[in-house]
Amino acid sequence: MGQIITLPGLIDLHVHLRDPWQLQKEDFYSGTSAALAGGFVNVFDMPNNEVHITTEELVDKKIESAKGKIVADVGFYFGSLGEDNISEFNKVSDKVCGLKLFITTTTNMTGKKALNDVEELTRICEAWPSDKPVLFHAEDNSVDMGIEAARRTGKRVHFCHISSQEELEPILKAKTEGLAITCGVTPHHLFLSTEDKEKLGSLANMLPSLKPPADRQFLWANLNNIDVIESDHAPHTKDEKIIKDSYGVPGLETTLPLLLTAERDGKISREQILDKLYETPARILGLKPDENTKIEVDMSEYEIKNEDLKTKCGWSPFAGRKVIGKVKKVYIRGNLAYENGQVLAKPGSGRIIS
Numbered sequence: 001m002g003q004i005i006t007l008p009g010l011i012d013l014h015v016h017l018r019d020p021w022q023l024q025k026e027d028f029y030s031g032t033s034a035a036l037a038g039g040f041v042n043v044f045d046m047p048n049n050e051v052h053i054t055t056e057e058l059v060d061k062k063i064e065s066a067k068g069k070i071v072a073d074v075g076f077y078f079g080s081l082g083e084d085n086i087s088e089f090n091k092v093s094d095k096v097c098g099l100k101l102f103i104t105t106t107t108n109m110t111g112k113k114a115l116n117d118v119e120e121l122t123r124i125c126e127a128w129p130s131d132k133p134v135l136f137h138a139e140d141n142s143v144d145m146g147i148e149a150a151r152r153t154g155k156r157v158h159f160c161h162i163s164s165q166e167e168l169e170p171i172l173k174a175k176t177e178g179l180a181i182t183c184g185v186t187p188h189h190l191f192l193s194t195e196d197k198e199k200l201g202s203l204a205n206m207l208p209s210l211k212p213p214a215d216r217q218f219l220w221a222n223l224n225n226i227d228v229i230e231s232d233h234a235p236h237t238k239d240e241k242i243i244k245d246s247y248g249v250p251g252l253e254t255t256l257p258l259l260l261t262a263e264r265d266g267k268i269s270r271e272q273i274l275d276k277l278y279e280t281p282a283r284i285l286g287l288k289p290d291e292n293t294k295i296e297v298d299m300s301e302y303e304i305k306n307e308d309l310k311t312k313c314g315w316s317p318f319a320g321r322k323v324i325g326k327v328k329k330v331y332i333r334g335n336l337a338y339e340n341g342q343v344l345a346k347p348g349s350g351r352i353i354s
């Protein structure tokens, strides 16, 4: 064993746990087990399920399914594919942690297009009745539309998975205007680029797509102005990745080790890691710290192997990499929930965050 470090239980504000519609990819038990194995104790699940989560009934269905299975704490985002469901907002705002809107088309939009009308986007944001954040999936120049909606409504807005200079520059500018805007980057956009596409083949398919090394470099150079690192854990089976157009990569179990390895290599500080995986996501989502929720991490080197993963999809775009930082123990509210690859917490012992 190498040196052991203790960190607070980490927070991932962007995961896709798939349950209860696409259980071949992940379920609430396997997904939250992967969270623990990666040091995350709070994860927040996106609404682009096979059936997009646009009604209270669907939120209830998801919460019901989570209740008996989760081993980490889970919060949910509500979805809207157009203003036809804003009458649901008041019914769900106490049950979820935010509203997720797709300004760029992605998977599982139930046949609908992304929101591409700034007037409608503004009305939807305006109708969101709560101070809980509105999260945007915006790519390329659609970031500008998101910024305009933030400016018009004054809502707290988080831009997910910023992947390029073109996307980040307007956000940095909007922040200097004093708008309540935050943004996140994913580990895959920090640690992979178009140069990895040949080796990874269809496993590299994701949205936003991998960008050229110059964009990746721009993200690293501006890390201090990027608020969070979000895994965008998006499991698809290997077969689905090869046969179908399935966009997304798993990330819960590789985010912390990749970042601790980057720290060893002088690319990021411990302070920045904690800021982006704990303090700022807690602030965005209004979470209170619990001093008995913590993780112990072994800092010796190991290789990321597909067969060691808890995610049901069973693969990682980072397989074969040598990293440092393996989570050895996770304590949740003082209880040992995970130890040396074993999930000790009982299914259902996690809490629903709202």
Ligand code: DOR
Pocket: 016, 048, 106, 107, 137, 205, 206, 207, 208, 234, 235, 247, 248, 249
């Ligand atoms: O790569 C992605 N995967 N991007 C998305 O926007 C959706 C996600 C998924 O649900 O698989």
Ligand code: ZN
Pocket: 014, 015, 016, 046, 232, 234
């Ligand atoms: Zn996502």
